[in-house]
Amino acid sequence: MGLDLDLTAPDLTLAWPQLIVFVMTVVLLFADAFVPKAQHFATLTGISLVGYIGAAFALVTQSGQNAATFDGAFRADGLTVFLSLIILVAAVATVVISASYLQNGEQQLGSDGRLRIANSVPAGEFYVLIGFSVFGAMLVAAAGNLIVLYIGIELSALATYVLTAFAKRRLTSVEGAMKYFLLGLFASAILLYGMTWIYGVTGSMDLDRIAAHLAGTDAGDGFTDPALLLGLLLLVVGIGFKMAAVPFHFWTPDAYDGAPTPVTAFMSVVPKAAAFAAAIRLFVQALEPLSDQWTTLWAVLALVTMVFGNVVAIAQRNVKRMLAYSSIAHTGYIMVGLAAYTSGGTIDDPSISSLLFYILAYTFMNIGAFAVITYLQQRGVGMMLEDFNGLASTRPLIAVAMTLFMASLMGVPPLLGFYAKYYVIVAAIDADLLWLAVTIVVASAVSAFFYLRIVAVMYFNQPDGRPLALPTRLLSGGIGVLAVATLLLGLFSSPIIDLADQWSGALTVLGRTAGQ
Amino acid sequence: MEWASVAFYLIATVCVLSAAGVVIARSAVHSAIFLILCFLNIAATFVMLGAEFLAVVQVIVYTGAILVLVLFVLMLVDEDQLPDFHTGQPIQRISGLILGLILLLEIGAAITARSIQGATGGATPENVAAVGGNTQALGRVLYDDNLLAFIVVSLVLTVAVIGAIVLALPDRRVGINQRRGTGTINLGHPVGTDGIPLALPAVRGESPIAAATPGDLRPVAGERQIIMVRDPDAYTEVGQHDAAPDNRPLIKR
Numbered sequence: 001m002g003l004d005l006d007l008t009a010p011d012l013t014l015a016w017p018q019l020i021v022f023v024m025t026v027v028l029l030f031a032d033a034f035v036p037k038a039q040h041f042a043t044l045t046g047i048s049l050v051g052y053i054g055a056a057f058a059l060v061t062q063s064g065q066n067a068a069t070f071d072g073a074f075r076a077d078g079l080t081v082f083l084s085l086i087i088l089v090a091a092v093a094t095v096v097i098s099a100s101y102l103q104n105g106e107q108q109l110g111s112d113g114r115l116r117i118a119n120s121v122p123a124g125e126f127y128v129l130i131g132f133s134v135f136g137a138m139l140v141a142a143a144g145n146l147i148v149l150y151i152g153i154e155l156s157a158l159a160t161y162v163l164t165a166f167a168k169r170r171l172t173s174v175e176g177a178m179k180y181f182l183l184g185l186f187a188s189a190i191l192l193y194g195m196t197w198i199y200g201v202t203g204s205m206d207l208d209r210i211a212a213h214l215a216g217t218d219a220g221d222g223f224t225d226p227a228l229l230l231g232l233l234l235l236v237v238g239i240g241f242k243m244a245a246v247p248f249h250f251w252t253p254d255a256y257d258g259a260p261t262p263v264t265a266f267m268s269v270v271p272k273a274a275a276f277a278a279a280i281r282l283f284v285q286a287l288e289p290l291s292d293q294w295t296t297l298w299a300v301l302a303l304v305t306m307v308f309g310n311v312v313a314i315a316q317r318n319v320k321r322m323l324a325y326s327s328i329a330h331t332g333y334i335m336v337g338l339a340a341y342t343s344g345g346t347i348d349d350p351s352i353s354s355l356l357f358y359i360l361a362y363t364f365m366n367i368g369a370f371a372v373i374t375y376l377q378q379r380g381v382g383m384m385l386e387d388f389n390g391l392a393s394t395r396p397l398i399a400v401a402m403t404l405f406m407a408s409l410m411g412v413p414p415l416l417g418f419y420a421k422y423y424v425i426v427a428a429i430d431a432d433l434l435w436l437a438v439t440i441v442v443a444s445a446v447s448a449f450f451y452l453r454i455v456a457v458m459y460f461n462q463p464d465g466r467p468l469a470l471p472t473r474l475l476s477g478g479i480g481v482l483a484v485a486t487l488l489l490g491l492f493s494s495p496i497i498d499l500a501d502q503w504s505g506a507l508t509v510l511g512r513t514a515g516q
Numbered sequence: 517m518e519w520a521s522v523a524f525y526l527i528a529t530v531c532v533l534s535a536a537g538v539v540i541a542r543s544a545v546h547s548a549i550f551l552i553l554c555f556l557n558i559a560a561t562f563v564m565l566g567a568e569f570l571a572v573v574q575v576i577v578y579t580g581a582i583l584v585l586v587l588f589v590l591m592l593v594d595e596d597q598l599p600d601f602h603t604g605q606p607i608q609r610i611s612g613l614i615l616g617l618i619l620l621l622e623i624g625a626a627i628t629a630r631s632i633q634g635a636t637g638g639a640t641p642e643n644v645a646a647v648g649g650n651t652q653a654l655g656r657v658l659y660d661d662n663l664l665a666f667i668v669v670s671l672v673l674t675v676a677v678i679g680a681i682v683l684a685l686p687d688r689r690v691g692i693n694q695r696r697g698t699g700t701i702n703l704g705h706p707v708g709t710d711g712i713p714l715a716l717p718a719v720r721g722e723s724p725i726a727a728a729t730p731g732d733l734r735p736v737a738g739e740r741q742i743i744m745v746r747d748p749d750a751y752t753e754v755g756q757h758d759a760a761p762d763n764r765p766l767i768k769r
Contacts, residue, residue: 003643003656119666124680132675139668147665155672162679203634217632227626
């Protein structure tokens with residue numbers, strides 16, 4: 001391997017889905033400037049939806065592929081397909097639920113009882129930034145080396161920082177964005193420093209080559225090399241911040257609360273999915289020989305995150321803040337999947353596939369919950385618990401949908417959230433982490449308090465005469481689809497988990513063979 | 517000792533001291549100038565390592581562009597409005613110090629006790645010399661192995677530009693802009709420019725002020741544009757969402 005130039009063109013057919021999202025974003029950028037005002041909004045929404053759905057179809061045609069291009073920097077394997085599909089689902093859901101928000105702006109109920117626009121959000125830039133963020137997250141899922149992984153995370157996060165500040169006349173929005181931005185930069189620096197150490201120790205940026213080099217130098221001493229462990233520790237901190245694990249979660253409540261609600265829905269899923277994609281690529285693929293070390297770290301972090309997120313969520317009366325802490329708790333549940341990875345994982349190891357399935361389930365139920373808040377916010381309220389008073393009598397269908405999402409987040413049996421927790425618990429028990437499995441169950445029981453409180457408020461309190469939301473067809477339809485998915489996907493979860501199994505198995509086996 | 521070692525230790529010492537100066541200096545401008553010194557010394561280290569291109573980039577991008585921008589921002593902001601960077605509870609300072617020392621120890625241990633050797637890459641001194649030097653080798657790596665990352669970095673910059681424009685542009689709220697009207701308010705005379713005395717003293721039962729003679733009327737000192745709106749609430753900052761929903765919006769202007 002010298003420095004000879006190898007100017008063969010990269011195989012772009014492998015990158016079709018990502019390219020579709022990229023081209024769509026560029027088209028949006030131009031359409032924003034040139035489409036006349038009357039058709040502006042409909043055109044941009046249409047382009048976004050067509051782009052994401054087209055990319056999803058392109059991904060499906062790629063399933064079963066296992067190849068790399070750009071000198072190994074870009075991978076098209078099962079993990080890429082599964083995670084990118086989750087990200088695209090989240091993107092479509094975000095576009096659907098943000099439509100009414102973008103048209104009406106952020107409304108506030110004035111003291112005179114009239115609604116007025118407090119913040120309008122430019123639709124063009126909103127869609128463009130969502131597009132770039134989705135592209136970055138998909139790139140993380142497909143990353144084959146450390147640099148692409150890092151730049152994908154940065155691209156995804158940078159667009160999200162700006163989106164958080166989109167309601168810029170509201171101080172909480174700017175405050176949340178500022179905290180998210182500054183802490184995000186520190187976390188990126190820490191992550192990058194960790195990558196530097198890993199590169200320095202192994203001499204390679206390529207994930208598979210790192211794994212091969214580490215496997216080759218394993219002297220059977222369980223890797224006590226301090227340089228390697230320092231790099232590992234820094235990576236855990238950096239990734240832990242991006243996925244909002246306790247104790248790196250301090251930005252989460254403010255950023256989630258301050259951001260416009262559709263953005264909150266987006267940022268609670270896509271950057272988190274990107275972070276878990278990065279974690280799988282970094283730890284399961286590249287640092288697999290160190291799995292004894294990092295599973296312990298993730299297990300401890302998962303325990304703290306689950307307990308803290310659920311306990312603090314109890315005290316919240318602001319529903320968006322409550323869902324922020326709930327999303328921290330769910331990060332903990334997902335992390336159990338990572339902690340349950342067993343050394344020398346085989347196709348039978350259920351840990352990574354349970355993690356993948358949990359992210360999928362979390363996407364549907366969490367975006368659904370935020371979609372209901374977006375729906376209520378059209379009338380200028382919807383953030384506080386009291387705003388749900390008597391929703392069951394004024395908007396019965398929305399109340400049913402919210403009940404489904406809350407029950408699913410809690411983990412009530414026939415729903416999607418139950419199956420997600422079930423698979424994670426099975427993985428934890430398989431890995432002899434009984435204490436983590438017990439913690440999941442106890443934490444879910446604690447979480448019943450704040451999830452069911454919303455349901456109780458909707459059904460048992462009297463409506464207090466606030467003006468009703470004006471339903472838009474796109475938003476109501478979106479909530480309906482998400483609710484049905486939450487209800488039914490759990491019942492048909494076995495084909496999905498089979499796919500996840502097959503693909504995560506393909507990843508670990510690939511890591512092993514590429515090392516030879 | 518060789519001259520190269522002497523030069524290196526000199527540069528390294530100045531670099532570490534100026535980095536410490538960034539943190540210790542009380543004035544933000546002094547911090548920025550210490551940072552320039554630090555970056556210049558890092559550039560010098562790059563030269564000693566034979567990475568001339570990186571050294572030049574370090575000077576042009578960090579010292580030339582970024583820090584000049586930082587200094588511009590510092591000059592635009594009133595120094596009194598800058599936060600004091602040296603506040604904080606004693607417990608914060610002490611715990612920060614302890615954690616920092618632990619991290620420093622870890623890094624020291626990682627450097628000294630490292631046992632695993634990395635694989636040799638393609639950029640050996642012979643290979644670099646064969647392609648004509650450091651800059652050429654860097655170009656080859658950038659446009660070959662790291663082509664994808666190189667392309668995507670340009671997208672990161674695009675996002676940064678779009679984000680900066682979105683956040684810096686004034687609000688485009690059509691609804692409110694249409695309701696906006698403008699007028700002028702005269703700041704010329706304390707009792708009004710039309711010569712009619714204010715009614716207020718009379719109401720209070722004091723002796724009314726005599727009608728102003730033309731000599732009393734001072735010339736108009738200036739006109740200020742004001743914005744007239746039907747709904748003054750529309751021009752106030754919206755209160756926090758955390759506040760009770762029927763709370764009056766906080767008035768910020």
